[in-house]
Amino acid sequence: MRVLHLPYGIGMSTMAKALRTKGIDAQSWSLRTHHYAYMADERIHFDQYKPEEEEEKRExxxxxxxxxxxxxxFHFGESFFPDRRDLDTIKKANKKxxxxxxxxxxxxxxxAxxxxxxxxxxxxxxxEEKVKSNLEFLSHYFDQAIVNDYELYYYVEPYYKSIHVVPHTMDLSKYTPAYPKNxxxxxxxxxxxxxxxxxTQYVLPVLEKLKDEGVAFDYELVEGKSHEEALDIYKKATVIVDQLQLGAYGHLSMEAMALGKPVICYIRDDLVKxxxxxMPIVSADPKNFETVLRSFLKNSDQYQAIGRAGRSYAEHYHSFDSVANKLITIYNKL
Structure with a gap:
């Protein structure tokens, strides 16, 4: 089995690497400039060619x-050409x-x-109209789709015959736990x-309020950093605050758990089950974030236990082994 992941993003690169650990000939191709392009196996970047060359290169x-x-x-529903004319060509070639x-x-x-x-x-x-139009277009070419979690599942459910939930994956060997000390x-x-x-508009005011009250803690906002610089900061953290609005956790929470850090992130009530x-993530939304953070900071004897539970969770559900097995099963049924 020879598998191609495209056209950009951190997820396609890690999935290709995960598949290779199972003996699958998998490659990731980055087709345009992107923050995580350096992780891809091949970086082509059609957007850097002159217009008269770009079409020829894509073909x-x-x-x-x-x-x-x-x-x-195909990640993000994108393909070789902006108008995705290649989907018809690939389908007619009887490719999965x-x-x-x-x-x-x-x-x-x-x-939502x-x-x-x-x-x-x-x-x-x-x-919304663009989203619906895009999904309708894709449904003519794909019978099956993958999503990262059930937050996304319900948006795409009407458009495909079969939908698979496959979590993000990561190379856990590159994340040495740095558990916080109680x-x-x-x-x-x-x-x-x-x-x-x-x-962020909910997070920062709460942090400032607690600081003004004299609560003993420090905080750091990480923006505009390279991935390596950000990881160095995460390793020093006691707790990492992910998003408070979407209702599901993503790559930041996964990295935090891999590093053995407690995570605060909004998990929608109906998705918890x-x-x-x-899952050791401490859920908080904009309304209760202050209460949740206060409670976490007070219960300092639990820092390390939560961090260790996070690392264990990442190893079980986000490892190369776990995700690659799911992907291989899906590919075999296409």
Whole structure:
């Protein structure tokens, strides 16, 4: 089995690496400039070519891929060409194909709010009509789809015959746990990829309020850092605050747990039962974040236990072994 992951992102790169640990010939190709492009096996970046060259390059790499791969795994619903004309070509070549939705390209504000989540935000570049039109288009080419969690599942459910929930994966060997010490002076870290969707506007006022009251802790906002710089800060943290608005955890929470750090992140009430029972994330939304953080800081004898539970959870559910096995099962049934 020869599998190609594309067109960009950290997720495709780690999944390809996970599959290789199982003996699968898997590659990740980054087709455009992206923050995590350095992680891909091949960096092509059509957006850096002159317009007259770009079309020719896209076609050349499509033909190369058709010769070299049996399974095409498209992340974010994007492909070789902006208009995705290549999907028809790949389908007619009898290649196995699956689409992998990862967030903003499927998230719909009204639907999210219908699940009693008044805090959710969506990217302005993805209005609801655009999301629906995109999903309808993709459903003509894909019978099956993958999502990271059940928060995304319900957005795409009407569009595909079969939907698989496959968690994010990561190379845990690169994350040495740095468990917080009980009763240490806490360092609270918040690292938003986008302030407006992660709830930073709720996090910072609470941190400032507690500082003004004399609560003993420090905090650091992580923005504009390289991945390596950010990881160095995470390693020093006592607790990492992820998002407070979306209702599900993502890559930051996963990295934090891998490092043995307690995590505060909003998990939507109706989704809690969809996660494994041993998920150690401390849930908080904009309304109760202050109460949750106060309680966490006071219970300093639990810091390390929560951190260790997080590392164990990451090893069990986000390891290369766990996720690769799920992907292989899916590919075999395409």
């Amino acid at each position: 050349a790499y499509l033909q190369k891929a058709l010769k070299e791969f049996d399974v095409f795994h 194909m699956i689409v992998h939705h990862r967030g903003s390209e499927v998230r719909m504000l009204k639907k 709010q219908s699940y009693n989540n008044p805090y959710v935000r969506v990217k302005k570049s993805w209005p 009763h240490e002076r806490p360092l609270v870290v918040h690292a938003p990829s986008r302030r407006d969707t992660k709830g 969809k996660y494994p029972k041993d």
